[in-house]
Amino acid sequence: MKILSNESLKNYTTVKIGGYAEKLYFPESIEELSDLINQLSEEDYYIISGGSNILINDKKTYKNVVSLIKMDNSVMELGDGKFYVGASVKLQKLINIINKKGFGGIEYLFSVPALVGGSVAMNAGRGKVHGLSISDYIEEVRVLDKGVIKVLSKEECNFKYRDSIFKKNNNKLIVLGVTFTFDKGYPEELKKIRQERINISQSNQDASGYNFGSVFRKHNRVIMQVIRITHPGYKTGMSFSKKSSNWLINQGEGTYSQAISLITRVEKLHKVIGQKIIREVIIWK
Ligand SMILES: Cc1cc2nc3c(=O)[nH]c(=O)nc-3n(C[C@H](O)[C@H](O)[C@H](O)COP(=O)(O)OP(=O)(O)OC[C@H]3O[C@@H](n4cnc5c(N)ncnc54)[C@H](O)[C@@H]3O)c2cc1C
Incomplete structure (x- = not known):
């Protein structure tokens, strides 16, 4: 099994944001995965597949990350x-x-x-x-x-x-x-x-920068538009898309904290107005 040490996780996500993995494992069979999981302690690992709906903290190093891209392609x-x-x-x-x-x-x-x-x-x-x-x-x-x-x-x-x-x-x-x-x-x-x-x-989909698709699985579209207009985001970093209303776009220099600040703003405004909001993107804090 290939194991990379101190590997940046950025390139394993579609939004191109992420900290480091002390060890990044690529099991190549179910047996290898099973043996690995048995070795790793219960709390001690993260799983990543396509990395297309994950926001990873870029200030953090994760002990063990298991990529499933090679496990079973049949x-x-x-x-x-x-x-x-x-x-x-x-x-x-x-x-x-x-x-x-x-x-x-x-x-x-x-x-x-x-x-x-x-x-x-x-x-x-x-x-x-x-x-x-x-x-x-x-x-x-x-x-x-x-x-x-x-x-x-x-x-x-x-x-x-x-x-x-x-x-x-x-x-x-x-x-x-x-x-x-x-x-x-x-x-x-x-x-x-x-x-x-x-x-x-x-x-319909914004391809102007890196992204992870939808941020929320339940939200109010009007509130999202208000946020986009009043807080357009960071010019060369993260901002809410004009084209795909529920998407955050990384123009290249986006960071975890920029994404979190925009997500938190939207969540707070929903709560203040009494609107339900449910996040879709998985956040590794
Ligand atoms: C351009 C773009 C378009 C998108 N369009 C859509 C769309 O139309 N519809 C839609 O629903 N989503 C869409 N998404 C979001 C995303 O692609 C989906 O949520 C997708 O299901 C995530 O799969 P992944 O393999 O990338 O998983 P990851 O992002 O790697 O992981 C997502 C979560 O699943 C867990 N996980 C991964 N693999 C496994 C496994 N084998 N067993 C258990 N847990 C696992 C991870 O730990 C993580 O918590 C889009 C994203 C992008 C970037």
Whole structure:
């Protein structure tokens, strides 16, 4: 297993912010991951996959960080639209494979720079009004629970909007692989849907800087606009996007404390006005 020492975590996140890992591990199999987790003490490690919904404190050094990008990149076809997919598989790769075989359903995730494991933990999906999430197609999830491999039914995973049991376990329940059953479709039509998704994300999503997608999973749009106008953020650092209202953009010199100050401002204003706000991005304090 590759292990890097004193490695900056910045380049393992899409927002390009992060402190250091004393040890950054890249297990290359479930066995390696399991052995590693057994060695590390309970409180002592963090899990990262695509790093596309994480804000990491850039003033901190984390003792042990486990990257799952190399753990299991396999996609196994089981028949009738059923696939077993390793947690390290990129969403784009998965969608391309199933579409070519005449199955689909999650093409709206084609623009999401995430791995299957992270997407299942976050229950990635389309905006709330669309009511679509990756869990729609999940049958069961293979997990590592304190070093023991188990299979959880979809119900046991407690999927809700951008939420699952995996977010509540402080990284102690790790997604190893997922069994999906996808819808039947025609490869040519699925290709068109993928292209539509690319077009939507190119016209609606802010690609002017580094980001981690949505900051909040529940918020008030008007309040966000007020904040954006009254506190535009940091010119060469972090600011709320004009194009994607719930996104923070890093123009290159963004820091953890800039991001936190903007997030806190939004949360405080919601509380003062009595509006509900729920954060989506995972923060490593
Ligand atoms: C450009 C862009 C577009 C985006 N669009 C969308 C969108 O359309 N819909 C959407 O829902 N999200 C979107 N996101 C946010 C993000 O991609 C999703 O939340 C995604 O599910 C995160 O997956 P990841 O692999 O990057 O996980 P990470 O960011 O690496 O991790 C997220 C959390 O999951 C935990 N985790 C990671 N892997 C595992 C595992 N195997 N087992 C248990 N826990 C694990 C981590 O510890 C962390 O707490 C977008 C982000 C970007 C940058």
